[in-house]
Amino acid sequence: MRLHELFEAKLKPDDDFLSQVEEIVDDSIAEYQDFLADNDDVDDIDELESILNSNNIDELPIEFITDHSPRKDPNEWISAAADWDPKEGKSIRVFLHAKNLEKVYGPQTFKKILMRMLAHETIHWGQYDKFDPKVLDTYKSGYMKGVEKKNSGGNERDLMRMYLRDPHELMAYAHDLADEMRDTDNPDEALRNPEKYKNEMPVYQRFREIFPSNSKQIKQLLKYTADYFRE
Numbered sequence: 001m002r003l004h005e006l007f008e009a010k011l012k013p014d015d016d017f018l019s020q021v022e023e024i025v026d027d028s029i030a031e032y033q034d035f036l037a038d039n040d041d042v043d044d045i046d047e048l049e050s051i052l053n054s055n056n057i058d059e060l061p062i063e064f065i066t067d068h069s070p071r072k073d074p075n076e077w078i079s080a081a082a083d084w085d086p087k088e089g090k091s092i093r094v095f096l097h098a099k100n101l102e103k104v105y106g107p108q109t110f111k112k113i114l115m116r117m118l119a120h121e122t123i124h125w126g127q128y129d130k131f132d133p134k135v136l137d138t139y140k141s142g143y144m145k146g147v148e149k150k151n152s153g154g155n156e157r158d159l160m161r162m163y164l165r166d167p168h169e170l171m172a173y174a175h176d177l178a179d180e181m182r183d184t185d186n187p188d189e190a191l192r193n194p195e196k197y198k199n200e201m202p203v204y205q206r207f208r209e210i211f212p213s214n215s216k217q218i219k220q221l222l223k224y225t226a227d228y229f230r231e
Contacts, residue, residue, distance in 0.1 A: 010171055010227050011126035013119035020060055021118060022111075028052045029107045043105050045098035061091035062118075068098045077101050078113055082121040084128045086137055092121050116179055123172040142166025161210050165217050174224030177203040181229060191229055194222065 028051045035047055045066050052064040079095045094114070101110075128136060140148075143166070146159035163169060180201040181190040190197040194204050195213060204221075211217045 010174070010224050011123050013175065014122035014125055017060065017122055018115065018118055020058065021062060022115060024052065024055045024060070025111055025114060027055050029111060031055070033107060043102040045096050045101050045105075048101075048105075049096055061089065062094065063091070064094045064096060066098050067095045070099055071097050074100055077105075077110065078117055080117045080121050082124040082128075084125075084136060086133060090125045090128060092118065094118075116176060120172045120176055123175055124168060127168050127171070142169060157210070164207055164210055167220075170217065170220050171224050173203050173207070174221050175228050177201060177221065177225045178228035178231075180204070181225070187229070191226060 031051050032048050049064045049066040056062065076097055077100050078097065081093050083091045083093065131139065143163040146162035149162055150159045180203055181187050184190040184197050184200050194201065198205050198208060207218060207221055
């Protein structure tokens with residue numbers, strides 16, 4: 001896929017997939033709440049993982065994986081990765097960061113973070129659909145290039161710069177940012193003046209830590225954001 005083809009129009013999340021996953025999440029949250037009630041409200045993220053995967057009775061292309069390793073950001077409850085395989089097709093892995101979820105897990109916040117993250121990843125699915133499969137099989141994302149840069153003498157900032165400037169990520173994060181703007185007390189003003197609401201919008205803050213406010217990356221991010229916001 002050429003760059004100009006990506007920028008012609010934003011891609012939408014896979015609403016059909018998301019609605020099916022939402023049923024899994026709702027059933028799993030209710031089941032996990034029962035588990036907590038029977039276990040003195042002590043979290044067991046491995047149990048949450050097991051419940052989520054067992055409720056995927058239709059075998060949707062999603063897998064939940066508990067991660068017990070520490071995370072740099074203590075507020076990072078979940079991370080996710082969209083994958084594509086020439087034989088298996090598209091899939092998503094969701095990592096539950098146990099050390100960050102334990103003692104602070106809340107069902108509604110968990111669901112909100114998860115569904116927003118899955119919308120982001122299914123936008124990547126739409127991007128994969130526009131690739132020639134032969135090209136996609138050898139494609140290196142901005143994150144992959146950033147990891148290579150860091151491993152060859154760069155630093156974490158180099159990695160993040162290459163990751164966030166990837167046009168695929170600019171589009172997917174714009175969808176996240178539009179949702180964050182809607183969560184502010186004045187969404188329209190947040191769209192007009194994101195600098196004023198930077199501390200309330202983690203996605204925008206993340207980009208601004210790497211790029212100046214007048215950079216082409218921020219301008220493109222906000223262009224996509226405005227399109228998603230108006231939907």
